[in-house]
Amino acid sequence: MPTITIIGAGPGGHIAAFEAARRGAAVTLVEKAEVGGTCLNTGCIPTKTIKASAEALESAARLAEFGIITSAEAGAISFKADMPAIVARKERVRKVLCGGLEKTCAALKIRLVRGAAELGADRTVLVHTAEGTETVKSDAVIIATGSRTLDLPSLPVDHKFIINSDDALNLDHVPARMVIVGGGVIGCELAFIYRAFGAQVTVVEGLNRLLPIPSVDEDMSRLLQREAKKHGIRVELAKTVKSATVEDGKVTCVLGPSPFVEGATGADSTLEADMVLVAVGRTPNTEGLKLAEAGVETDARGWIKADMGMRTTADGIYAIGDALGPARVMLAHVASAEGLCAVANCFGEDRKLEYGVIPAGIFTSPEIGTVGLSEADAVKQGIEFRSQVFQFRELGKAQAMGELPGMFKLICEKNSGRILGAHIAGAHATDLIAEAALAMEKGLTASDLAHTIHAHPTLAEGLYEAAEGWLRG
Amino acid sequence: MSELTFPEDILYHPEHTWVRIADDNTAVVGITDFAQEQLGEVAFVDLPSAGAAFGAGDEFGTVESIKAVSSLHMPITGTVTEVNEALGSDPSHVNTSPYGEGWMLRISIAPDADRTQLLDGPAYAAQLK
Numbered sequence: 367m368p369t370i371t372i373i374g375a376g377p378g379g380h381i382a383a384f385e386a387a388r389r390g391a392a393v394t395l396v397e398k399a400e401v402g403g404t405c406l407n408t409g410c411i412p413t414k415t416i417k418a419s420a421e422a423l424e425s426a427a428r429l430a431e432f433g434i435i436t437s438a439e440a441g442a443i444s445f446k447a448d449m450p451a452i453v454a455r456k457e458r459v460r461k462v463l464c465g466g467l468e469k470t471c472a473a474l475k476i477r478l479v480r481g482a483a484e485l486g487a488d489r490t491v492l493v494h495t496a497e498g499t500e501t502v503k504s505d506a507v508i509i510a511t512g513s514r515t516l517d518l519p520s521l522p523v524d525h526k527f528i529i530n531s532d533d534a535l536n537l538d539h540v541p542a543r544m545v546i547v548g549g550g551v552i553g554c555e556l557a558f559i560y561r562a563f564g565a566q567v568t569v570v571e572g573l574n575r576l577l578p579i580p581s582v583d584e585d586m587s588r589l590l591q592r593e594a595k596k597h598g599i600r601v602e603l604a605k606t607v608k609s610a611t612v613e614d615g616k617v618t619c620v621l622g623p624s625p626f627v628e629g630a631t632g633a634d635s636t637l638e639a640d641m642v643l644v645a646v647g648r649t650p651n652t653e654g655l656k657l658a659e660a661g662v663e664t665d666a667r668g669w670i671k672a673d674m675g676m677r678t679t680a681d682g683i684y685a686i687g688d689a690l691g692p693a694r695v696m697l698a699h700v701a702s703a704e705g706l707c708a709v710a711n712c713f714g715e716d717r718k719l720e721y722g723v724i725p726a727g728i729f730t731s732p733e734i735g736t737v738g739l740s741e742a743d744a745v746k747q748g749i750e751f752r753s754q755v756f757q758f759r760e761l762g763k764a765q766a767m768g769e770l771p772g773m774f775k776l777i778c779e780k781n782s783g784r785i786l787g788a789h790i791a792g793a794h795a796t797d798l799i800a801e802a803a804l805a806m807e808k809g810l811t812a813s814d815l816a817h818t819i820h821a822h823p824t825l826a827e828g829l830y831e832a833a834e835g836w837l838r839g
Numbered sequence: 840m841s842e843l844t845f846p847e848d849i850l851y852h853p854e855h856t857w858v859r860i861a862d863d864n865t866a867v868v869g870i871t872d873f874a875q876e877q878l879g880e881v882a883f884v885d886l887p888s889a890g891a892a893f894g895a896g897d898e899f900g901t902v903e904s905i906k907a908v909s910s911l912h913m914p915i916t917g918t919v920t921e922v923n924e925a926l927g928s929d930p931s932h933v934n935t936s937p938y939g940e941g942w943m944l945r946i947s948i949a950p951d952a953d954r955t956q957l958l959d960g961p962a963y964a965a966q967l968k
Contacts, residue, residue: 592901765906
C-alpha cells in the first residue's frame with residue numbers, strides 16, 4: 367500500500383485523500399488554511415449560500431405577484447438585506463460543511479496536518495506547523511494547492527474600498543454603488559447578487575461579451591446581457607478600468623477602451639463608486655512550495671505542468687485542480703475527477719483523464735448550465751451541426767412558477783443527431799444540465815432525448831422540447 | 840388579418856420590422872402590427888445604443904412578451920442615432936401604437952442604401968397569408 371501526501375484539502379485534495387484512504391493507502395493531508403479549500407470557504411459554497419439570500423429577497427419583492435399580501439393593516443412591508451445576518455448564515459453553512467469534512471478525514475484515518483507545505487528532495491514534504499516543521503516522506507505526493515484571487519497592480523486591493531471576491535463574501539453592508547471589474551463567472555454572479563441586495567452595479571468587461579469563456583455559448587452571453595439590463599445592471603463591454611482612486615470614502619474609476627479588443631476606441635470616462643470589486647481571474651497558489659527546486663515544472667504564469675495522468679515533471683509528484691491552471695478546466699468537480707485519476711496512478715495504474723463531458727453551472731439570474739461545445743466551438747472544429755432553441759417561457763411550468771427568462775439550446779451533429787453541446791439558461795438550469803451531460807456521456811442523440819418521456823409539468827421538458835424541435839428541423 | 844394596419848408611408852421587412860424613410864437620409868424603425876399581435880403583451884424591448892451600425896437583415900435587438908421572445912431584424916442598412924427610451928418604462932407602446940409611439944430606433948442611412956429587400960404594404964400583407 368503506498369503512502370501518499372496530499373498538499374491542499376480543497377475539492378481536489380480531499381477527494382483524492384478519501385479515495386486513497388478507502389483504497390488502503392496511508393494518507394497525510396496537509397492544509398495551511400481551512401479544509402475544503404476555495405470551493406467550500408471562498409468560492410462555490412459561500413457564493414451559493416449568499417445567492418440563496420439574494421433569491422429570498424427577490425421572492426419577497428414579488429410576493430404581491432403571487433397573491434401574497436400582508437396581514438398588517440398599515441401599508442406595505444418592505445424587505446432589505448441584513449449583510450451581517452447573511453454573512454453569519456454563510457459562516458454557519460461553511461462551518462457545518464468544514465466540520466463534516468474533518469469528521470470524514472478522522473473516520474478514514476487520514477492524518478490531517480495543519481501548516482504550509484514545502485517540497486524537499488525525493489518527494490519529501492516539509493510542513494511548517496504551529497509546533498514546528500514536520501518532515502513527511504511518502505511514495506507519492508499530490509499537489510492540490512489550487513488558486514487564489516488575481517490582483518492587478520493598477521487596482522490595488524485594500525479590502526475596504528477596492529475588494530476581491532474573498533472580501534465580497536464577507537461584507538458588513540451593501541455598498542450603494544459597486545463597480546465590478548471583470549465580467550466572467552465570478553464577476554457576473556456577484557453582480558446579480560449585489561444588485562438583488564440593492565446596490566447600483568456596473569460590470570466592466572474587457573472583452574466583447576459577458577462570460578467571455580469558450581464553453582459559454584454566445585446566445586447565453588446575449589441572454590445574460592439582456593437580463594442584466596432588466597435588472598438595472600449597467601454593463602460596459604470592451605472596456606477596462608485603467609485606474610481606481612480612493613478619496614473621501616469614494617472610488618473614482620477611469621474606464622478606457624479595452625486593449626484586448628481589436629479596434630476598441632472611444633474616449634476615457636470616469637465612474638464613481640462606493641466600492642470596486644476586482645474579479646479579473648485567478649492565479650496559482652504555489653508560493654513557498656519550492657516547485658522549481660523539486661523539479662516540478664510550471665508554465666510562464668506559474669501553473670503546474672502535468673500529463674493526462676496528472677504526473678508532473680518530478681517523479682512521483684502529481685498535480686491536480688486549479689494548480690494546473692486554465693490549460694485544464696478550473697472547476698471543483700474537475701479537480702475531484704483529477705484527484706481520483708492521480709490516486710489511481712499512485713496505486714500503479716496508468717489512468718488518463720478524458721476531459722470529455724464537463725458540465726458547469728453559473729449562478730446568475732437566471733442560472734446558466736453548460737455542457738459540451740458552444741456553437742462557436744463547433745464551427746471552429748469544422749463539425750457539421752444544427753442547433754435548436756426552445757424558449758423557457760414556452761414551458762407551462764415556467765409560466766406557472768413565474769420564471770420566464772431563459773432558453774434551452776441543443777447543438778447536435780447534422781446527420782446523426784448526436785448531442786455535441788447543451789446550453790440552458792433559466793431557473794434551475796444548473797441542475798437541468800445534468801441530464802444533457804449524461805446524454806452526452808453516453809453518446810446519445812436528439813432522437814434519444816425526444817423519445818424519452820419527460821414528466822409534465824416540469825422544467826426538464828425543455829430539453830425534450832428542444833430535441834423535438836431539432837428533429838422537426 | 841383584416842384588422843391589422845399597413846400605413847402607406849412605410850416599407851416593410853419580411854422579418855416583420857418596418858422603416859419610414861425621410862428625405863434627409865434618416866429613418867425610423869419599429870415592428871409591425873402583425874408582429875405585436877403575434878407577440879402579445881410586450882414586456883421588454885432590448886435595443887442597441889446610439890452609434891451601433893447594422894446591415895439590412897442583421898439582428899439589432901430582441902423583443903419579449905409573456906409568451907415569446909423574438910429577434911429584431913434591421914430593415915435597411917444604417918447607424919442608430921436615437922433609441923426610444925420611453926419603451927424602457929412603458930413597452931406597451933409597441934402594442935398600442937406600433938407605427939407611432941412604439942417606434943424603436945432612429946437611424947441614419949446612406950442615400951443609396953439597398954431597398955430591394957423591402958416590401959410595400961400590399962406585398963407585406965400578401966406574404967402574411
